[in-house]
Amino acid sequence: MDCVFCKIISGEIPSKKLYEDDLCCAFYDANPQAQTHFLVVPKTHISSVSEITEETAPLVAHIFAVIPQLCKKLGLSGYRIINNCGASAGQTVMHLHFHVLSGPTLGERLV
Numbered sequence: 001m002d003c004v005f006c007k008i009i010s011g012e013i014p015s016k017k018l019y020e021d022d023l024c025c026a027f028y029d030a031n032p033q034a035q036t037h038f039l040v041v042p043k044t045h046i047s048s049v050s051e052i053t054e055e056t057a058p059l060v061a062h063i064f065a066v067i068p069q070l071c072k073k074l075g076l077s078g079y080r081i082i083n084n085c086g087a088s089a090g091q092t093v094m095h096l097h098f099h100v101l102s103g104p105t106l107g108e109r110l111v
């Protein structure tokens with residue numbers, strides 16, 4: 001499958017990996033939008049939040065258990081988790097991913 005994140009997961013495309021387990025992988029965003037900006041993705045290819053099912057939802061729960069552990073490890077006291085779902089909402093890589101951003105320039109609220 002021609003998917004950038006599947007290729008990052010397999011190691012075909014290099015990345016700055018932060019964490020990996022059987023179910024998910026975290027790596028730094030190539031075009032950071034904050035002092036700290038990493039992505040957490042399931043190892044299984046799910047194209048977006050729209051494709052999450054009862055069967056795959058535990059994967060998302062796992063990712064949300066991993067995120068606070070990683071943030072704790074990085075010493076981040078506050079952070080923003082973003083998901084863009086669908087091209088019209090700004091999703092450019094069609095492999096489910098959660099952005100985690102942290103840094104002093106995050107003061108502006110989007111919602």
Ligand code: 5GP
Binds near residue numbers: 004015
């Ligand atoms: P989206 O716009 O789909 O929510 O986010 C995709 C993110 O993936 C963008 O922030 C973009 O910078 C990042 N990205 C795209 N290609 C690569 C890549 O090859 N390596 C890494 N580390 N990040 C990537």
Ligand code: ZN
Binds near residue numbers: 003005007044094
């Ligand atoms: Zn993929």
